[in-house]
Amino acid sequence: MNATPIAVTSHHLNLTGQNVLTFVSWALTIILLAVTIEMGRRERSPFYVLIVLAAMAGAFAEALYDEAFSLYFYSTHGMQTFYTVFDVPQPVWTHSGYAILYALPAVLITYRIRRGLLTPRALYAWAGVAFGMSCVFEMTGINIGTYTYWGPHVLRVFHYPLVIGVLESAQTICFAVAASQLRQRATSRWSLLGLFALFPATFFGVNFGAGSPVIIAIHAAHVRQVAVYLCTVLSIVFAVTLVRFAAAFVPGSEPVAAGPGAPPERYQAGSTPRTRVARHPA
Numbered sequence: 001m002n003a004t005p006i007a008v009t010s011h012h013l014n015l016t017g018q019n020v021l022t023f024v025s026w027a028l029t030i031i032l033l034a035v036t037i038e039m040g041r042r043e044r045s046p047f048y049v050l051i052v053l054a055a056m057a058g059a060f061a062e063a064l065y066d067e068a069f070s071l072y073f074y075s076t077h078g079m080q081t082f083y084t085v086f087d088v089p090q091p092v093w094t095h096s097g098y099a100i101l102y103a104l105p106a107v108l109i110t111y112r113i114r115r116g117l118l119t120p121r122a123l124y125a126w127a128g129v130a131f132g133m134s135c136v137f138e139m140t141g142i143n144i145g146t147y148t149y150w151g152p153h154v155l156r157v158f159h160y161p162l163v164i165g166v167l168e169s170a171q172t173i174c175f176a177v178a179a180s181q182l183r184q185r186a187t188s189r190w191s192l193l194g195l196f197a198l199f200p201a202t203f204f205g206v207n208f209g210a211g212s213p214v215i216i217a218i219h220a221a222h223v224r225q226v227a228v229y230l231c232t233v234l235s236i237v238f239a240v241t242l243v244r245f246a247a248a249f250v251p252g253s254e255p256v257a258a259g260p261g262a263p264p265e266r267y268q269a270g271s272t273p274r275t276r277v278a279r280h281p282a
Contacts, residue, residue: 161232
């Protein structure tokens with residue numbers, strides 16, 4: 001693993017930028033938690049709030065991601081941090097950032113899947129939304145002086161490697177679809193605690209799996225830039241392929257009317273309107 005350059009570790013932290021990310025992201029996270037609690041009250045399920053909490057808990061492993069993709073949070077005087085792992089200090093907005101970037105779109109996607117309002121084709125549009133959110137959040141964080149992606153990354157826009165946004169988008173889509181499958185098959189509400197294992201599984205499975213070519217390229221000794229370009233494109237192709245696979249697990253049936261707060265019942269394919277699929281307790 002390449003050592004983080006001194007020029008990066010000693011880079012000045014913009015304290016105003018840190019405050020912007022901290023206060024804005026945590027305010028949005030509190031709102032998101034309140035909304036998901038209300039959603040859970042209406043559906044009589046902790047599913048949505050557990051999605052948020054699972055993503056926030058997954059942020060404790062952020063240092064693994066930082067090492068793999070050469071991300072460094074500036075840590076000069078005044079940094080507000082929870083802990084340091086692998087000599088990479090973790091800012092207090094890491095957990096709230098996970099809630100906004102990953103849990104928020106996952107909640108919206110699973111909500112629509114639950115009601116039969118999301119088609120496989122529409123999932124690609126949500127992947128675009130997740131990609132856009134990643135670009136806005138990370139370009140802002142990078143350019144207001146709070147962290148950087150160092151190393152030989154290519155295809156950057158405003159210093160942000162676009163491959164990161166593609167991988168984050170694919171990871172969010174895979175988590176949302178997998179979470180929906182877990183809820184559909186859960187035998188009790190306790191089974192939904194599996195979301196806490198599912199989030200890191202999809203997060204690192206996608207980022208370290210589909211992202212393995214670019215990870216290897218940016219850390220390889222004496223690597224040529226053309227090799228980094230090729231590996232970056234390959235990781236993008238892998239990520240898009242994963243979104244395509246995830247779309248295959250999205251039901252394409254149309255929803256029927258349901259009472260307020262209750263998930264709709266879908267008619268089984270080929271059945272009469274009187275034959276319905278039973279509601280799931282989770």
